[in-house]
Amino acid sequence: MATGRTHRPATRSRGIPEATVARLPLYLRALTALSERSVPTVSSEELAAAAGVNSAKLRKDFSYLGSYGTRGVGYDVEYLVYQISRELGLTQDWPVVIVGIGNLGAALANYGGFASRGFRVAALIDADPAMAGKPVAGIPVQHTDDLEKIIKDNGVSIGVIATPAGAAQQVCDRLVGAGVTSILNFAPTVLSVPDGVDVRKVDLSIELQILAFHEQRKAGEETAGEEAVTASVPKNTPKGPDGDVPVVMPA
Amino acid sequence: MATGRTHRPATRSRGIPEATVARLPLYLRALTALSERSVPTVSSEELAAAAGVNSAKLRKDFSYLGSYGTRGVGYDVEYLVYQISRELGLTQDWPVVIVGIGNLGAALANYGGFASRGFRVAALIDADPAMAGKPVAGIPVQHTDDLEKIIKDNGVSIGVIATPAGAAQQVCDRLVGAGVTSILNFAPTVLSVPDGVDVRKVDLSIELQILAFHEQRKAGEETAGEEAVTASVPKNTPKGPDGDVPVVMPA
DNA sequence: TGTTGTGAACCATTTCACAGCC
DNA sequence: GGCTGTGAAATGGTTCACAACA
Known part of the structure; x- marks a missing residue:
C-alpha cells in the first residue's frame, strides 16, 4: 500500500512478493510462541495452522527466503525465527x-x-x-x-x-x-x-464498513432463493494475510 | 476441515470483488468530503486522486456496482454517496x-x-x-x-x-x-x-514489521551488493554468518 | 517414510486502450 | 471533446500435485 512508485525496478531474485512479506510477521509470531515452549522443529502443516494459513502457501512463502527446511523433518524453530527476523529487519533497532x-x-x-x-x-x-x-x-x-x-x-x-x-x-x-x-x-x-x-x-472505520458489507450480505442470504451454494460464503478476506482458522498463542 | 474438496462455485452476478469492497469506504469518504463542499459532480480522475487510487481502477470498481456515471460528465456526488452507503450496508444501524x-x-x-x-x-x-x-x-x-x-x-x-x-x-x-x-x-x-x-x-506490530522490511531494503539500496545468505549456511545455527546481532525476541 | 521445495495450473486484480455515449 | 464503461492483456498471488530427498 505504498504510494506511487516505491523502490526499485531491478527485479532481482531478491524480490519477495508483497503478500509474502505481509505474512512473515504472522509466521514469526507463531514461531516465537513455539520457541517459548521450547519446541525444536515444526512442520509446514503445523506452523501453517498456528498462523492461520494453508501449508502450501507457507512453504511457497518460505521458498522465497531460501531453503530453510529439512525434507521429511520440518523447520528448525530457532533458525527460522532468526532468519525471518533478519529478513524483516528486526535484528536492528x-x-x-x-x-x-x-x-x-x-x-x-x-x-x-x-x-x-x-x-x-x-x-x-x-x-x-x-x-x-x-x-x-x-x-x-x-x-x-x-x-x-x-x-x-x-x-x-x-x-x-x-x-x-x-x-x-x-x-x-x-x-x-x-x-x-x-x-x-x-x-x-x-x-x-x-x-x-x-x-x-x-x-x-474502514474495517467496520467492510465487515458491515459482509454482514449485510449474510442477512440477505436467506432470502436469496436462487443460490444453491452457500454452506459457506466466501468468508475470509483475502486482502492481506487473513485471520481465519486456527489457534494458539499465549501472552 | 478446510482442506476438504472445497470446490465452491464462484458466486456470480452479485459478487463484488473483495478488493473492490475494501476500497468502497475510501471512495465514500472522499465523496462525503466533496458533498460537504457541495460539489455536485466529480470525474473518475478527480475522485481517484482524492481517494489515492488510479482512475481506471476506480471506474472498474464502480462498474461492479452498476452504471452510476454519465459519460462526458462524471459522477453525481450525492447519488454515489447513497449508492455506496447502501452497498456497504451503512443505511442501517x-x-x-x-x-x-x-x-x-x-x-x-x-x-x-x-x-x-x-x-x-x-x-x-x-x-x-x-x-x-x-x-x-x-x-x-x-x-x-x-x-x-x-x-x-x-x-x-x-x-x-x-x-x-x-x-x-x-x-x-x-x-x-x-x-x-x-x-x-x-x-x-x-x-x-x-x-x-x-x-x-x-x-x-505487523504493520510496523512490514514497514521495517521496506525500510531495511531502502537502507541497503545505496550500498547495494548485499551478500546472499543461502542454503550453504549450516542449519541449526541460530547465529548469523558474521557479526550480525541475533536478536531473539523476548516476551 | 514424511515432508520440503517448486513448476505449472488456476484464479484474482490491475492496467491498458478504446468504443460508446453525452 | 470529454469521460465513462468494459473487453482484453498483463501482472500478481494461490493452490495443486509431485519429484526430490533427508
Whole structure:
C-alpha cells in the first residue's frame, strides 16, 4: 500500500512478493510462541495452522527466503525465527516517533508489543503546549515545534501519525521533510507522499464498513432463493494475510 | 476441515470483488468530503486522486456496482454517496460492542468516526470488576459475565476485541456463541472461528514489521551488493554468518 | 517414510486502450 | 471533446500435485 512508485525496478531474485512479506510477521509470531515452549522443529502443516494459513502457501512463502527446511523433518524453530527476523529487519533497532498524543496516541505509546520487536518509542510529539513535558507511558511529550530536531537527533525513520485527520497531511509533510521514510497512519485521511516513502494505514472505520458489507450480505442470504451454494460464503478476506482458522498463542 | 474438496462455485452476478469492497469506504469518504463542499459532480480522475487510487481502477470498481456515471460528465456526488452507503450496508444501524476496555478499548470507545457512519457503540465490556459501572466515553462499562445477555438484548452482530492476546480467543468464542458473526480483532492473535463468521484484524506490530522490511531494503539500496545468505549456511545455527546481532525476541 | 521445495495450473486484480455515449 | 464503461492483456498471488530427498 505504498504510494506511487516505491523502490526499485531491478527485479532481482531478491524480490519477495508483497503478500509474502505481509505474512512473515504472522509466521514469526507463531514461531516465537513455539520457541517459548521450547519446541525444536515444526512442520509446514503445523506452523501453517498456528498462523492461520494453508501449508502450501507457507512453504511457497518460505521458498522465497531460501531453503530453510529439512525434507521429511520440518523447520528448525530457532533458525527460522532468526532468519525471518533478519529478513524483516528486526535484528536492528528502529526508533519510532508517535505524533498526536490523544486517546489513541497514548494507547499506542502504552502498547507493549511495540517495544518487544525491535521497535522503540523514541519520542512522543503533540501540538498541545499543555501536554509538553507530561509523561505518557513514561515518556515526556514534546512539542511539535521541535519535530524536526527530534527526528534528526534520534535517527528516526519510522513515524506514527495519530493526530486528527485535519492535521495529518501537515504532520506527514514535516516528518518526511525531516527524513522519515516510513509512515504508519491512523488518521482517517489519504496521505500524499513523495516517491520512496512508504505509507501504511490503519483505519477502524474502514474495517467496520467492510465487515458491515459482509454482514449485510449474510442477512440477505436467506432470502436469496436462487443460490444453491452457500454452506459457506466466501468468508475470509483475502486482502492481506487473513485471520481465519486456527489457534494458539499465549501472552 | 478446510482442506476438504472445497470446490465452491464462484458466486456470480452479485459478487463484488473483495478488493473492490475494501476500497468502497475510501471512495465514500472522499465523496462525503466533496458533498460537504457541495460539489455536485466529480470525474473518475478527480475522485481517484482524492481517494489515492488510479482512475481506471476506480471506474472498474464502480462498474461492479452498476452504471452510476454519465459519460462526458462524471459522477453525481450525492447519488454515489447513497449508492455506496447502501452497498456497504451503512443505511442501517449497526450496534457494536467493544470487549476489553484498557487503553486501546477506551481509545476506540472515544473514537468519533465510529459513531459517524451507522455504527453505534451499544456496550463496553471488561473482565475487571473494578471497572464495572465506570463510564468510558459516556458509556458505563459492563462486566464480562453479562456478555451473552448484552449481545442478545442489543441485537449485536459486530464485536470488537481489544483484550490482551491471552483472552481474545475465549472472548471470541463467547461472542460467536452469543450470535456475533463479524469480529474486528485488535489482539495480536490468530482467532479461530466457525464458517460464516468474518474476522478482520488490526495489528500494529505487523504493520510496523512490514514497514521495517521496506525500510531495511531502502537502507541497503545505496550500498547495494548485499551478500546472499543461502542454503550453504549450516542449519541449526541460530547465529548469523558474521557479526550480525541475533536478536531473539523476548516476551 | 514424511515432508520440503517448486513448476505449472488456476484464479484474482490491475492496467491498458478504446468504443460508446453525452 | 470529454469521460465513462468494459473487453482484453498483463501482472500478481494461490493452490495443486509431485519429484526430490533427508
